[in-house]
Amino acid sequence: MDCDRCDQSAVMHAAYSGQHLCDTHFIQTVEKRVRRRIREDNLVPDDATPADPTRWIIGLSGGKDSVVLTQILQETFAEDPRIELVALSIHEGIEGYRDRSLAACETLTDTLDMRHETVSYAEELGVEMDDVVADDPENMAACAYCGVFRRDLLETHAERLDADLMLTGHNLDDEAETALMNVLEGDTQQMARHFDASIGPLDDGGDEAGPPAADRPATERTRHRQDHHVPRAKPLRDVPEKEVALYAQLRDLPMHHAECPHADESFRGEIQDLLLKLEENHPGTRHSIMAGYEELAAMAAGVYGDDDVEVDACERCGAPTARGVCRKCGLLDALGAA
């Protein structure tokens, strides 16, 4: 089959759009979607200048998603003096897994000549995930501990690095899974948090203009750049996982393929299987889920907002929290590591 745009052989067929594309045109469409998302989410602030650039931290794990995101961001903004990019990797302490993925991170950032920082659970928190899994004082899945620790370190170090934005490599499948999980759990507050944390477009800082956020139609809602945490963004969220993998393969990017030995998100796994089946039988399902969910999440954010949530400092570590001791410190207590 030939490419729909030239006479080269197609390397992919996207059932949801009906398109057949050669490697060159496929690569262009991936990059175009990422750049469009950056524009639509208003990620480059109006007041960024070469003299006062905005600093973006990329969460780089060495897996295909974060590697593709890092490559595209660097190629997009390498010549733009308004944007500074720094890659940040986290070593969770998982034997035989993270060392290899960090090697891929080093290779990539060396090739791109990008600043790269690595922090570890061992040095920062006094725990390693292999030991956490063995102890498991809260009787939880490994990812439930690991997610809390990772969020904390990303946030702490994004602040240390004076970041204006934290970017992660979540793809369309990841986001559609999260959306469906929130809907199936009936968790409207979680939808509101999802919107405010990462999927709503950022405002331009001029919040005096226009009506209060809660009074705006859902399609016009934005999220504010807040004082107490670095905003997040997911520029890959319009690109299906398989296309991210194909892009990485066609560009021959350094990445680590193995799965974490502690991965155990059984509900997400079920949703993943369900979505794959739905997408196969009804191409475009992931896109339509996200189109409706974004509007729903914006409405939920309008109802709950996060302006009313009291944010205090954790009694132990000073991190922003709505309770006296933050979740990370609570878990470290349970692990006897605090």
Ligand code: SF4
């Ligand atoms: Fe941590 Fe779970 Fe990811 Fe493994 S799969 S690195 S335990 S969050």
